[in-house]
Amino acid sequence: LPNPLVAVAEDSSSAIISRFQQYLQIDTAQPNPGYHEAADFLISQAKSIGLEFQSIEFVDGKPLVLLKWAGSQPTLPSILLYSHTDVVPVEQHKWAYPAFGAHLDSHGNIYARGSQDMKCVGMQYLEAVRRLKSSGFQPIRSIYLAFAPDEEIGGHDGAEKFADSDIFRTMNVGIVLDEGLASPSEKYRPFFAERSPWWLVIKAFGAPGHGAKLYDNSAMENLLKSIESVRRFRASQFDLVKSGLKEEGEVISVNMVFLKAGTPSPTGFVMNLQPSEAEAGFDIRVPPTADPESLERRIAEEWAPVSRNMTYQLGQFKQKATVYDSFGRPLLTKTDNSNPWWALLEEAVKKANGKLGKPEIFPAATDSRYFRLKGLPSIGFSPMANTPILLHDHNEFLNRAQYLKGIDIYESIIKVYTSYVVQASNEGTKDEL
Numbered sequence: 001l002p003n004p005l006v007a008v009a010e011d012s013s014s015a016i017i018s019r020f021q022q023y024l025q026i027d028t029a030q031p032n033p034g035y036h037e038a039a040d041f042l043i044s045q046a047k048s049i050g051l052e053f054q055s056i057e058f059v060d061g062k063p064l065v066l067l068k069w070a071g072s073q074p075t076l077p078s079i080l081l082y083s084h085t086d087v088v089p090v091e092q093h094k095w096a097y098p099a100f101g102a103h104l105d106s107h108g109n110i111y112a113r114g115s116q117d118m119k120c121v122g123m124q125y126l127e128a129v130r131r132l133k134s135s136g137f138q139p140i141r142s143i144y145l146a147f148a149p150d151e152e153i154g155g156h157d158g159a160e161k162f163a164d165s166d167i168f169r170t171m172n173v174g175i176v177l178d179e180g181l182a183s184p185s186e187k188y189r190p191f192f193a194e195r196s197p198w199w200l201v202i203k204a205f206g207a208p209g210h211g212a213k214l215y216d217n218s219a220m221e222n223l224l225k226s227i228e229s230v231r232r233f234r235a236s237q238f239d240l241v242k243s244g245l246k247e248e249g250e251v252i253s254v255n256m257v258f259l260k261a262g263t264p265s266p267t268g269f270v271m272n273l274q275p276s277e278a279e280a281g282f283d284i285r286v287p288p289t290a291d292p293e294s295l296e297r298r299i300a301e302e303w304a305p306v307s308r309n310m311t312y313q314l315g316q317f318k319q320k321a322t323v324y325d326s327f328g329r330p331l332l333t334k335t336d337n338s339n340p341w342w343a344l345l346e347e348a349v350k351k352a353n354g355k356l357g358k359p360e361i362f363p364a365a366t367d368s369r370y371f372r373l374k375g376l377p378s379i380g381f382s383p384m385a386n387t388p389i390l391l392h393d394h395n396e397f398l399n400r401a402q403y404l405k406g407i408d409i410y411e412s413i414i415k416v417y418t419s420y421v422v423q424a425s426n427e428g429t430k431d432e433l
């Protein structure tokens with residue numbers, strides 16, 4: 001006879017997976033995310049769990065869903081479990097399965113855009129809360145879950161406005177959990193800071209000329225010298241990572257993302273004309289520990305020197321303010337004893353039989369910077385071990401077992417975090433965290 005208890009357990013884990021699949025099946029890809037469909041789904045989840053809910057549109061059509069589980073001591077600083085609802089676009093023809101199908105293959109891998117970045121985390125928060133609530137657990141601190149729009153395009157109409165809002169102030173947040181990265185090893189990766197994006201466009205000018213003529217200072221030659229210089233710098237940084245001297249988040253990355261030059265013709269480009277202008281774009285990521293002035297000097301003197309007839313523009317994301325606070329200090333969430341939430345995370349992960357790696361700088365940007373700018377500690381953490389890093393890649397997937405394990409991890413974190421009570425004076429001032 002089948003064991004009825006096993007049957008119940010199996011049924012509930014397949015119900016958990018099917019709720020994850022439902023969320024993944026909502027197409028929230030930029031630039032036209034199905035935000036209302038996602039909000040409706042999240043609110044239906046909140047209702048079935050029994051959480052307070054509201055949908056806030058700081059900008060019309062871009063709802064942020066905010067859920068609350070009130071603690072028994074609501075005056076204590078609360079816990080914010082943060083995630084974004086949007087995902088990056090896909091090139092569907094390069095995927096093995098439909099990117100919004102959430103196909104579960106025979107290995108237990110669930111394929112979907114957002115399976116790693118970061119619908120997994122948003123749903124894991126909900127499942128952990130669902131389980132704790134039905135088990136009769138009562139949190140001491142209040143827990144908020146925020147599902148925000150637009151992280152993938154800078155968070156200006158999402159996290160930035162949220163962190164600046166009156167609602168956010170009344171929440172009295174003490175610690176934020178946000179996204180991290182999958183880990184190919186058995187250790188989960190926690191993040192305490194992030195690099196700042198600098199989007200650089202350099203442009204070279206030069207005399208046009210016959211395609212057969214060799215001459216100095218053509219726009220193409222001028223641009224190529226810059227590209228060579230950028231490549232040398234890129235290699236020097238990458239070598240530090242390859243040799244193990246530095247972590248990915250500790251070096252300056254530079255990647256060329258576009259090239260624009262040439263004289264169009266009906267069949268492609270004019271072949272016997274050297275153009276008078278040529279342009280290249282670079283995605284640069286600057287760690288909070290790097291010296292921004294020296295990088296800017298390098299750009300002005302080596303990558304786009306006036307002497308080579310070049311100009312440059314640093315895009316809107318050259319935001320020194322996103323990695324430094326108002327005192328000019330790098331925005332780093334403390335990882336030592338002055339931040340109790342760090343030790344508590346380690347404790348909680350351990351209790352759930354997980355392994356935690358050492359704190360790292362997140363290589364890309366996340367919404368955490370808006371909370372760190374408010375002086376709050378924010379930890380980037382997505383519990384996916386033994387998983388290839390596939391965010392923004394083709395065939396993004398997460399294994400079912402990893403997803404389920406992550407729920408146990410969050411259950412443990414929520415228990416440990418919400419039960420943590422000390423004298424207010426021991427909690428540290430916000431700026432110290």
Ligand SMILES: CSCC[C@H](NC=O)C(=O)O
Nearest residue numbers: 152153154197317364365
């Ligand atoms: C600064 S806006 C872009 C944010 C984006 N975040 C995740 O990929 C990134 O490119 O890092």
Ligand SMILES: [Zn+2]
Nearest residue numbers: 117118151179
């Ligand atoms: Zn993300």
Ligand SMILES: [Zn+2]
Nearest residue numbers: 088117152391
């Ligand atoms: Zn992303």
